[in-house]
Amino acid sequence: MTMWVNVKRVARYGLISFIRNGFTSLSAVLNMTITLFVVGMLILSGAALNSVLVLLTDQVDVTVYFTPAATMNQIAQVQQQLTALPQVATTTYISREQALASFEARHAGDQLTMQALQELGSNPLGAALEVRAKDTSQYEVIAKYIESLQSAGAAIDKVNYQQNQMAITRLSGIIDTSRKLGIGIALFLAISSLLITFNTIRLAIYTSRDEIGVMNLVGAGRWYVRGPFIVAGIIYGLISGLVVLVVLYPLTLSWASGSQTFFGTFNVFTYFTSHFLLFFSAIFGCGIALGALSSYLAVRRYLKM
Amino acid sequence: MPSVVIYFDKVTKIYFDGAPPAVEDVTLSIEPGEFVSIVGHSGAGKTTLLKMLFAEVSPTEGAVFYGSREIHKLSDNELLQLRRAIGTVFQDFRLLPTKNIYENIAFALEVAGKSDEDIRADVPHVLDLVGLAEKIWSFPHELSGGEQQRVAIARAIVNQPDVLLADEPTGNLDPINAHDIVEILKRINDLGTTVLLTTHNKTVVDSIGRRVITMDQGRVVRDNPQGKYVL
Numbered sequence: 001m002t003m004w005v006n007v008k009r010v011a012r013y014g015l016i017s018f019i020r021n022g023f024t025s026l027s028a029v030l031n032m033t034i035t036l037f038v039v040g041m042l043i044l045s046g047a048a049l050n051s052v053l054v055l056l057t058d059q060v061d062v063t064v065y066f067t068p069a070a071t072m073n074q075i076a077q078v079q080q081q082l083t084a085l086p087q088v089a090t091t092t093y094i095s096r097e098q099a100l101a102s103f104e105a106r107h108a109g110d111q112l113t114m115q116a117l118q119e120l121g122s123n124p125l126g127a128a129l130e131v132r133a134k135d136t137s138q139y140e141v142i143a144k145y146i147e148s149l150q151s152a153g154a155a156i157d158k159v160n161y162q163q164n165q166m167a168i169t170r171l172s173g174i175i176d177t178s179r180k181l182g183i184g185i186a187l188f189l190a191i192s193s194l195l196i197t198f199n200t201i202r203l204a205i206y207t208s209r210d211e212i213g214v215m216n217l218v219g220a221g222r223w224y225v226r227g228p229f230i231v232a233g234i235i236y237g238l239i240s241g242l243v244v245l246v247v248l249y250p251l252t253l254s255w256a257s258g259s260q261t262f263f264g265t266f267n268v269f270t271y272f273t274s275h276f277l278l279f280f281s282a283i284f285g286c287g288i289a290l291g292a293l294s295s296y297l298a299v300r301r302y303l304k305m
Numbered sequence: 306m307p308s309v310v311i312y313f314d315k316v317t318k319i320y321f322d323g324a325p326p327a328v329e330d331v332t333l334s335i336e337p338g339e340f341v342s343i344v345g346h347s348g349a350g351k352t353t354l355l356k357m358l359f360a361e362v363s364p365t366e367g368a369v370f371y372g373s374r375e376i377h378k379l380s381d382n383e384l385l386q387l388r389r390a391i392g393t394v395f396q397d398f399r400l401l402p403t404k405n406i407y408e409n410i411a412f413a414l415e416v417a418g419k420s421d422e423d424i425r426a427d428v429p430h431v432l433d434l435v436g437l438a439e440k441i442w443s444f445p446h447e448l449s450g451g452e453q454q455r456v457a458i459a460r461a462i463v464n465q466p467d468v469l470l471a472d473e474p475t476g477n478l479d480p481i482n483a484h485d486i487v488e489i490l491k492r493i494n495d496l497g498t499t500v501l502l503t504t505h506n507k508t509v510v511d512s513i514g515r516r517v518i519t520m521d522q523g524r525v526v527r528d529n530p531q532g533k534y535v536l
Contacts, residue, residue, distance in 0.1 A: 009415055020403045214399045217359060218460070219388035220416040222381075 010224065014231020024204040025236065031200040032240035032290065035193035036283050040248050042186045043282060044268055047275075048259065049182050051266035053175050058132075060168055062139055063160045064146055066126040068096065070155035075127055078154055082131055085145060087138035092130040099125040126157055136172040140165075194290065201236070201294035205229055205302070212302040226299045233295030237287025244283050248272060309370075310468060310499050311335040311358065316367035318353050318523075327353040328364075329523035335501065337467070340494040342510045343503045344534055345520035351503035354520075355470050358501070359391055360384055371468075389417045392461030392498075396473035398453040400445040400460075406432070407441050410460045417464050431459045435489055451482030455489065462493055469493060471502045475509055483509060510534035 018025050064082075066075055075093070082091050094102075100123050107113045117124075131146075133139050143161035150156040161168075205212075208229070215225045249272070256269035272279060311334070318328040328350040335341055343351045356362040357369050360376050369376045371387060379387060400409050407428055414424045432438045435455040445453055454474055461469055471490060475483035487509050494500045504510060510517055510533065517532030518525055527535065 005421070016408075017403055208403075210399070211401050211403070214401055215412070215416075217361070217388060217393055217399070218413050218416055219385045220412070221385055224416055 006224070006227075010227030011231050013228035014235065017228055018232045018235045021204070021207075021232075024207065025232070028197075028200050028204050028236045029239050029243075032197050032236050032287060033243050035197045035290065036237075036240050036244040036287050037247070038189050038193045039286050040244055040279060040283055042189065043275075043279060044252070044271065046182060046186065047271050048263050048266050048268070049178060052263055053178065055264050056171060056175065057136055060132075060136055060139070060171060062131045062133075062143055062146070064129040064131065065157045065160070066128065067155045067157045068124060068126045070126060074155045075129070078149060078156070079129055081149065082129065082142070082146070085142065087133050087135070087141055089132045089134045091132075094128045094130065096123050096125055096127050099128055136168060136175060139168050197290055198294045198297070201233060201291070202298040202301075205295065205298040209302045212299065216304065222303055225303060226296065229295040229299045230292050233291030233293075234288050235291070237289070237291035238284065241284040241287040245279065248279065308336060309334045310337045310372060311501070312370040313354070313357075314368045314370065316354075316357065316364045316369060318350075318357065318362060319365045326350075326365075326523045328357075330367075331523075331525055333518065333525065333528075335499060337499055338494070338497055340491070340500045340513060340515040341502070341518060342513060342515065342532075342534075343501065343518045343520060344505070344510055344536070346536065347505075348522075349520040350523040351520055352472055353523075355393075355472050355501065355503060358468075358470055359388055359393055385416075389413075389464055390466055390468070392458075392464070392466040392469040394454070394457045394461050394469065394471040394474045396476040398445070398450075398457045398477075400453060400456055402445055405442050405444050406437070406448075406456050409445070409456060410463050413460045413463055427463055431463045432456075434462075434492075435459045436485075449482075450477050451479070451485065454478060454482070454486055458486070458489055458493075462498065466498060468499045468501065471500065473503055473505065475504060475506050480508070484512070487512060507534040 064078065066078075079091050079093060082088055103125060104114070104117070107117075131142060133142055139161060143159055143165075146156065146159045146161070150159070212225055252269040252272040256267055259266055259268040313331050313333040316328055316331045317326050319326050327348075331350075331354065343354065345351050353362055357364055358371070358376065360379070363377045371391075374383070374387075376384075376387065401412065404412065410428045410431060411424045414427060419427070429438060429441060432441055435458055437452060437455050437459065440448060440452060440456075445456070448456065454477075458469075458471075458474070461471075469490070474490070475486050478486065483506060490500055490502065491513065502509075502513075514531060517527070517529050517534065519527035519532075519535065521536075
């Protein structure tokens, strides 16, 4: 007899047992739906948290102010040295004119300052370099490097790291903690819903333990006994996955504008539709794996020769 | 087939330390085509003896042979083959509750590797043999005890086993149904299948008029080739 015939029979019995054990199947599907919904929400909240952190990280930088007498060459040299650092993401050059323009814009309403500026006659501001690190925790290293350049005689007037240090350190801490907390909560939710689903399936199979015993006695091989339960487990996963994906669409749609207001740039609906393949594979993958694995382990308990 | 189909060689079974032996020093041989009734009080060791034949229980001492093979030294695969070659019927029927009658019997054929065509032909045939052809699409809970037991027998014989083990098959049945079941077992035996029956039922044993083994406290105390029910 071919393997294919066996597979067909096992699949058919799995489907039949799913249908005939309607109430048990329904409770397993509802339970797994909650688990898979948690998986979907974890992906969404992870992405939202990440976008907020990126937004915050973008606000932080270290600015190197050059003396007004610094030449273009000197500035270019420092910029080159900084860009070469592995910790540095980008450097942006701000010319003396740009610095003056933004200073004037900032103090447009401040008569006294503007008057003082006019009395000076010439541009008192030096050029500057805005340096962004790849990670907020790396600003200290960059600042130290800039200070070493300063003491080596580069035409650097000052670095604003000291002023920003507190904010940067605090922000680094917040970012780090929220990442760890996010991972912790995600793990806790994932494990607890996994255990609940596993238990539901185990209970569903517990009611069939006598049946498994009879199958053993009739001479059914392990896989012939186990197969239909695993197929039923996979069906739980497929149906629950489908329900979750169908529910997430209108749900994210209704949160779309709210999420954008709350998180700044993050739109849950756009994220859901643009990452649909990720949601599809994660939710169905988890559903199928969870259903099959739970059934496999639960049946193993009652399978004895 | 060898001249002895089942052989118990000085078999003792103790379920746990300190418990009295469920079976003690039993040596028995059963030949092909025999109809053997094993009788005795509850706890005499009848069921343990049968359980050792399909390897649900292992002997503490001694060995049990099926033909020339020692049952408890078989590999998992060989054990499955053995179970497919021995039909079993129990007091509590042990049908698969979520499968209908057709599927219950088809299941035994499927695990034996029969084709769909053979299954479609064999199931109605064997149900006809036990007089339940019209119940083919019913579920076990829709049948009476006697009918369920007949389905269990149909399932046990559908693979044409060499040996049929029946553990108190009439225990849950009224006298008329019990009589019907025994008639079916006799018919199966007439077709060449060795039958091992454990029972409490004196009427049943006396009506068979074949070999009777009497057990008491785990030991074989009487073995009559054409016995009656005597305790």
